[in-house]
Amino acid sequence: MHSKRRKILFYCQSLVGLGHLTSSLLVIRELSTYADVDLIHGGQGLQQMPELPGFRHLRLPTILIDSATDELYAPDSDDPIENVWAERAAAIERFLDWPYDAVIVEFFPFGRRRLKKEILGLFATVRQRCAAVPIFCFVREILVPAPLDAEQRMVKLVREHIHTVFVRGDPNIVHFEETFALTADISDRLVYVGYVSPPLPGQWPIRQNKIVVSQGGGEIGMNLLRSAIQTAPLLAEYQFLVVTSSRASTTEITELQALIRSENVKVVSFLSNFQEELLTAALSISLGGDNTLMDVICTRTPALAFPYGGNSEQGLRIQKLSGKGFISVLSQTDLTPALLCTKIRVAINQPYPDEIIAMNGAVEMSNRIALIIDELVTV
Structure with missing residues (x-):
């Protein structure tokens, strides 16, 4: 299917919890069948990262949101937050191994606005070093509703930077427009891939009490x-x-x-x-x-x-x-x-419902990215 092994840069920052990183790693597992993946991540870390062929990862100095003040803070550092941002930028620069065939950013521009400077800085460097490689967004199907002007800024960023917005969800359960009013403005770039879950078991054991x-x-x-x-x-x-x-x-x-x-x-x-x-x-x-x-x-x-x-x-x-x-x-x-x-x-x-939900998001997204990269390379 693939003429040569690809190289993909993946950026995922969790400001609370582990959900975003866990979903991203399931996608990376699929991507690693045909691509070396460099992951830049931050926030809460896993005790053990997976070992996959061609997989490198950089864990940035942690920045989290203080739920009481809604301010960003660095839990592992006594330095001013500006110093931590500078430390992160230097770490990213050392880690990057050019060139890349594609970039995937988790959640941005629909969230992570606090990290906008870091992310847009990364996009600019990618454009400088790799010209028109596709940048993909990977986002959950439900957003925290935002004011119209904020949504307009998100649409502008999608149109400026994002090749495809991959939605991890099933439109039979939730439509993206239920929490993002301007979905029609980016519908040409939006693809539902299904929920991202671990692969199903080969056999189903008997349930116990x-x-x-x-x-x-x-x-x-x-x-x-x-x-x-x-x-x-x-x-x-x-x-x-x-x-x-x-x-x-x-x-x-x-x-x-x-x-x-x-x-x-x-x-x-x-x-x-x-x-x-x-x-x-x-x-x-x-x-x-x-x-x-x-x-x-x-x-x-x-x-x-x-x-x-x-x-x-x-x-x-x-x-x-x-x-x-x-x-x-x-x-x-x-x-x-x-x-x-x-x-x-x-x-x-109570009886379990018969309906089947699309759960193969990691495989679906990985396959679509492979096709897009192949098409762009042959154009």
């Missing part, structure tokens, strides 16, 4: 884990596997363990085989984060989701999927043991 309760990669959701532990004595026939965030402190884990009143609860701080655990679970209970939902749907596991109030994007996705019967929504009042017990029993016993 096990409930996986997970917090995701962030720092919220302890109340959900507490409620599940307190509900466990009412459901003695089920094993509760309670998975905290890998960022949970020893104090938080000790506090959860102190709540255990029944022998059917196990608390762990990280699961390397989360998808395998879901495959054999009767139910998933989670905050309904992006990656957790993908794992839940891809493994066709019945699910309860407790949407995090601070994230309208997750709330809308959960609402859409619950409307199709894939998950049931939990509210704050459902977190008492008696009500949560009822919700659990109902969710486990």
Whole structure:
């Protein structure tokens, strides 16, 4: 299919959580079948990055958003933020290995406006060094709605810089225009590739009486884990596997363990085989984060989701999927043991929907990029 091995530059910055990096790595895994990929990433890091042929990665000095002040700060540095930006720029310059056949930027220009100077600087260098190579955007299907003038700026940036906007989503579930009013202005560059999830298992094991309760990669959701532990004595026939965030402190884990009143609860701080655990679970209970939902749907596991109030994007996705019967929504009042017990029993016993959701986004996007690069090279 490919005349020669390609080289792709990938830029992904997470300002909260791990979802963006996880999705990007699934795409990189597919790209690595025909391209060497250089990834520039920042924010929260994974404990272990994948080993793939021709894969290099640079983790930039971390810059995060302070949820209290909404200001950017560098958690690992006492230097002024300007120094950290300069350090990042120098690290990028040392890392880049020209030339590239394509560039992929995750989320920008639909988000990451705080990183605009760094990203546009990178685009300018790419144009200087590699002329008209395509720059692709990789974005989730639901955005945090923005004012019209902000959307107009995003459209302008797409038209100036982006060859194709790859949307990780299925229009049968959510349309991009539901949270981006000016979608029609970029419809000629927009392609839905399907949700990005890990590859499906070769065989489907038998489900056990096990409930996986997970917090995701962030720092919220302890109340959900507490409620599940307190509900466990009412459901003695089920094993509760309670998975905290890998960022949970020893104090938080000790506090959860102190709540255990029944022998059917196990608390762990990280699961390397989360998808395998879901495959054999009767139910998933989670905050309904992006990656957790993908794992839940891809493994066709019945699910309860407790949407995090601070994230309208997750709330809308959960609402859409619950409307199709894939998950049931939990509210704050459902977190008492008696009500949560009822919700659990109902969710486990209701039939699973027949509808199939497009989940092959990583493969689809990788294939489309290969075709575009081949076409541009032969023109």
